[in-house]
Amino acid sequence: DSGVTQTPKHLITATGQRVTLRCSPRSGDLSVYWYQQSLDQGLQFLIQYYNGEERAKGNILERFSAQQFPDLHSELNLSSLELGDSALYFCASSAITGTSGAGEQFFGPGTRLTVL
């Protein structure tokens, strides 16, 4: 158990819909990262938040957005869903960023999204 929790574990929805994935980082971790893992694209970094502020952006679509709340939990919002958005979405957290030692991340169990 990494200490990172994600809900829900599974999500099945239809094209065009909007969903929200939730992540709670390890106690004390200020950074939260979101990833998408699919068979054809592999592991793709989406976005990082640090203490409530967006820190780095990866291959995140405009239909996707995220935020980190004052209690440090984060939500990933996916809208206008397409079949190709079906994937495993991981959240990870880390204690520090931008210094030696940064980048060691603890991953949650993931949310499996199926778009029908």
Next chain:
Amino acid sequence: AQSVSQHNHHVILSEAASLELGCNYSYGGTVNLFWYVQYPGQHLQLLLKYFSGDPLVKGIKGFEAEFIKSKFSFNLRKPSVQWSDTAEYFCAVMGWSSASKIIFGSGTRLSIRP
């Protein structure tokens, strides 16, 4: 452009064989390097990491990796693999600046024949 290359997409070995998985990166500046492992049906877990100092780092479960700065490489090794090492292995790099984003390689699937 910043990138991480894992040239072996799928490696198949017998138990007790030695393992070396390649990882090369392209990244300007000082970096932190990582190997993560993803066992079937599970999330990623940190296997080992390099921040600074001794370029030969030892991780969990008998794995080690060597950082060769001149070759921009961080290859993963294990002298004798076990069936339980069957998993996908990801190399990752992250810079030291506050705006650095972590970059993962495409992964290497390791299958161990019992």
